[in-house]
Amino acid sequence: MPLLEVTNLSKDFSGLKVLFGIDLKLEQGERHAIIGPNGAGKSTLFNVITGKYAPSHGKITFKRHDITGLSPHKIARLGLARSFQVTNIFRAMTAFDNVRNAVLSRNGKRHSIFPTLGGMDSIAEQTEQILNLIGLLDRKDELAGELAHGHQRALEIGMTIAMDPELILLDEPTAGMSSTESRETVKLIEKVTEGKTLLIVEHDMDVVFSIATRITVIYYGRVLASGSPEAIRNDQQVKDAYLGEERE
Amino acid sequence: MRRLTLLHIVVAVAIAAVLLAAPRILTVVQVRMLTEIVYFSLFAVSFNLLFAYAGLLSFGHSAYFGLGAYVTAISLKHVPGMPFFAAILLGAIAGAVGGAIIGFFCVRRKGSYFALLTLAFNQFLWAIAWKWREITGGDDGIGGIVPKKPVDLGIFSVDFTQVGSKYYLTLFLVTICLALGWYLIRTPFGNTVKAVKGNEERASFLGYDVNRSKLLIFTLAAFFAGVSGSLFALFQDFVAPSAISLGMSTEVLFMAFLGGTGSFFGPILGAAIFVYFTDWISSITERWEFILGVLFIVLVLYFHQGFIGLVPAKLKSLFSLGNNR
Amino acid sequence: MEFAASTIIIQALHGLVYGMLLFLVASGMTLVFGMMDILNIAHAAFYMLGAYLGYTVLMATGNFWLALIVAPVGVALLGALVERFFLRKVHKYGHAFELLITFGVFFVITEAVKWIWGDFPRPVEVPAALAGSVHLLGSQYPVYRFFILIISFAVLAGLLYVFLKTRIGIRIRAAVSDAQMVDALGVNVPRLFLGVFSGGSALAGLAGVVAGPFLSTYPGMGLDMLVDMFVVVVVGGFGSLPGAFVASLMIGELQSFGILFIPRLALVFQFLLMAVVLIIRPAGLFGEKV
Numbered sequence: 001m002p003l004l005e006v007t008n009l010s011k012d013f014s015g016l017k018v019l020f021g022i023d024l025k026l027e028q029g030e031r032h033a034i035i036g037p038n039g040a041g042k043s044t045l046f047n048v049i050t051g052k053y054a055p056s057h058g059k060i061t062f063k064r065h066d067i068t069g070l071s072p073h074k075i076a077r078l079g080l081a082r083s084f085q086v087t088n089i090f091r092a093m094t095a096f097d098n099v100r101n102a103v104l105s106r107n108g109k110r111h112s113i114f115p116t117l118g119g120m121d122s123i124a125e126q127t128e129q130i131l132n133l134i135g136l137l138d139r140k141d142e143l144a145g146e147l148a149h150g151h152q153r154a155l156e157i158g159m160t161i162a163m164d165p166e167l168i169l170l171d172e173p174t175a176g177m178s179s180t181e182s183r184e185t186v187k188l189i190e191k192v193t194e195g196k197t198l199l200i201v202e203h204d205m206d207v208v209f210s211i212a213t214r215i216t217v218i219y220y221g222r223v224l225a226s227g228s229p230e231a232i233r234n235d236q237q238v239k240d241a242y243l244g245e246e247r248e
Numbered sequence: 249m250r251r252l253t254l255l256h257i258v259v260a261v262a263i264a265a266v267l268l269a270a271p272r273i274l275t276v277v278q279v280r281m282l283t284e285i286v287y288f289s290l291f292a293v294s295f296n297l298l299f300a301y302a303g304l305l306s307f308g309h310s311a312y313f314g315l316g317a318y319v320t321a322i323s324l325k326h327v328p329g330m331p332f333f334a335a336i337l338l339g340a341i342a343g344a345v346g347g348a349i350i351g352f353f354c355v356r357r358k359g360s361y362f363a364l365l366t367l368a369f370n371q372f373l374w375a376i377a378w379k380w381r382e383i384t385g386g387d388d389g390i391g392g393i394v395p396k397k398p399v400d401l402g403i404f405s406v407d408f409t410q411v412g413s414k415y416y417l418t419l420f421l422v423t424i425c426l427a428l429g430w431y432l433i434r435t436p437f438g439n440t441v442k443a444v445k446g447n448e449e450r451a452s453f454l455g456y457d458v459n460r461s462k463l464l465i466f467t468l469a470a471f472f473a474g475v476s477g478s479l480f481a482l483f484q485d486f487v488a489p490s491a492i493s494l495g496m497s498t499e500v501l502f503m504a505f506l507g508g509t510g511s512f513f514g515p516i517l518g519a520a521i522f523v524y525f526t527d528w529i530s531s532i533t534e535r536w537e538f539i540l541g542v543l544f545i546v547l548v549l550y551f552h553q554g555f556i557g558l559v560p561a562k563l564k565s566l567f568s569l570g571n572n573r
Numbered sequence: 574m575e576f577a578a579s580t581i582i583i584q585a586l587h588g589l590v591y592g593m594l595l596f597l598v599a600s601g602m603t604l605v606f607g608m609m610d611i612l613n614i615a616h617a618a619f620y621m622l623g624a625y626l627g628y629t630v631l632m633a634t635g636n637f638w639l640a641l642i643v644a645p646v647g648v649a650l651l652g653a654l655v656e657r658f659f660l661r662k663v664h665k666y667g668h669a670f671e672l673l674i675t676f677g678v679f680f681v682i683t684e685a686v687k688w689i690w691g692d693f694p695r696p697v698e699v700p701a702a703l704a705g706s707v708h709l710l711g712s713q714y715p716v717y718r719f720f721i722l723i724i725s726f727a728v729l730a731g732l733l734y735v736f737l738k739t740r741i742g743i744r745i746r747a748a749v750s751d752a753q754m755v756d757a758l759g760v761n762v763p764r765l766f767l768g769v770f771s772g773g774s775a776l777a778g779l780a781g782v783v784a785g786p787f788l789s790t791y792p793g794m795g796l797d798m799l800v801d802m803f804v805v806v807v808v809g810g811f812g813s814l815p816g817a818f819v820a821s822l823m824i825g826e827l828q829s830f831g832i833l834f835i836p837r838l839a840l841v842f843q844f845l846l847m848a849v850v851l852i853i854r855p856a857g858l859f860g861e862k863v
Contacts, residue, residue: 050453076455088453090446101443105455109436111464116434163454305669307614307676353851359668360612361811364803365851371800372844379840494796498680505673535688541681548673549662 314492343474592825
């Protein structure tokens, strides 16, 4: 039984078709990358899987639960966490508070009224562990909105893994980064997602080939090919459609 | 976490002593004004729980204030043998239930739409208060609410027709509610409310049920508004549709912004300034509402901190008056 | 209770008149909302001010047609000032402060009107040319109400023409859907906003003058209109002009017949409609996803 199974998924926005019958399977422990040119529908696919949009057709199963059309918070609570392509953090809160928001949610302390936050030592401890992991412990009291871009991206990933999810979805984690920063981020991703199932959308092919154990290529809303990195690298169709031009 | 120092304790004790001794020091007129300030403080803080902590701007907050006032008044007036404190509790619950029902429709909407719906529902309830004469007395209102006989409290009995007793009752209940509010915003629940205000989308992808947390804070704010309205009805010994009108919703808005929406205590200062300011200015000009409106515009344009912004920074940080975090 | 067919028709006509007046006000607000994403609470005060300015011009000159021009122009100027000096200033603080400032302006104008014209109704006489009534199905129907219908439909036609046929209308529609793109195309967006805002204000002012002889001018007229206008927005769908049109007529008819059949529920009909719409179709009749 795959961890995540997407069957014949379509999405259109008031007439504009973006996804045409996507099929996707993720086994436990797999590190799966989705690639494709701009506008291929990668982000839309992410948004449909994680509940931001309801699909027009098709079915999504996660851990045997039918999550098709569920709202984002219900999907997140089942153990599926995501990051965002455009940094999406609590800008007016400190780095510590950002991560703690995720930690509180994971511990089911969303609406609890006893004790106060100040009295929750274990929550604070878990939060600091995550901050340490993403290298932001010494910046924990800085406002997230005032952190450098690279640190904000790390925080984005930190919040995602702080949910301790079974499946992690990362949407272009290296967006807007220099190649040095990208390498750092790859290291970070490898470190924090060890032993977890990962689904990642990425533009940077170096990042993709260094992380992924499986790759799916999406081209104009359809799956063009899916297979091991080796197979994808040698796929003529993929080369013609996409990889060739990207590698310039 | 800031720690309690001796200074905090001294200041708290001093404030408590002054508030407790007030009826012995002040004239009856002054005690009446102080009572108004105390119940309006709770009303203004409850408005600000929505505005500053949850990012929900309500133009119809008097709906719950008015529900509290009317339900307390009606239950004391029309239900034989109604226990005094049960009537207050009923008023508060009415505010909360009204808030939960109306909130259900409103919190799903963002920004302007939310504001518009709160105002429309407020006016809806006002129209009912106006029209349903058999129960609400229409524009004649309901008078003679407070029990004429002393209320038996077990150990001793209290005559709530007395200004001093009303003051102590108001002070007691408002202090409990404010302390509860102050506590709740420091719990994970309060954190959730702030997180949702900060970034709704991110919060929902972290597993937070955004609408539920908004509805909870809306209901809590409505509960506090209901307590405040109930105390208002008892203090005035009278309720009329003005208690549930847009005018009352405007007043609470002015109080919050006068004092400053940036902190928990700002609206309390605002309630005090509002009561004194309107008392003073209405004695020198009939056009005081116009002046109040102009002042409000100036505050919105230039002075978002409100009057609490005038408190020296050092003092503010000492008593964490500066911000909501 | 039984009513003659003629009573029903007269009542329907009456509802249509109020509905069209409501649309006249709501259209300006919807226009501003759709374009600038600002819910202008002061719009209802502009309507009220229009009515009182019209009253004053009428009293001073006795010329209703002059009032019909002067009042909207005066209100449009005020609207321009509000947009230029208040709204533009608070824009950077976000939505809440835009709402708060328009609310403050609503409050101040209402108080100013009470101050200048007194805290009591000022009945406005129907202009001589439009006075009198016509025979309609055996009863008398005031000519002035037909005039309201004519002017409202004329404005509706004018709006449709501007939007569908003129350059400026196309720019406005483009700005509604994508302000940044229009900016990129070299259109002066701030000036366009200023124009639309004062244009919307002028519509409110015009509606006020027209409403004067029909509903009389009174200090609560702004609030009454504000609430009905909001209900129109909820029922019709946020920012939808066709929605505002249909909802205005529905509310006009509902109030007209409601008072006839269940007078006890006067004042709350529009809210009941609003509640029903919120339950059945939360986005409003013509609204897209909210």
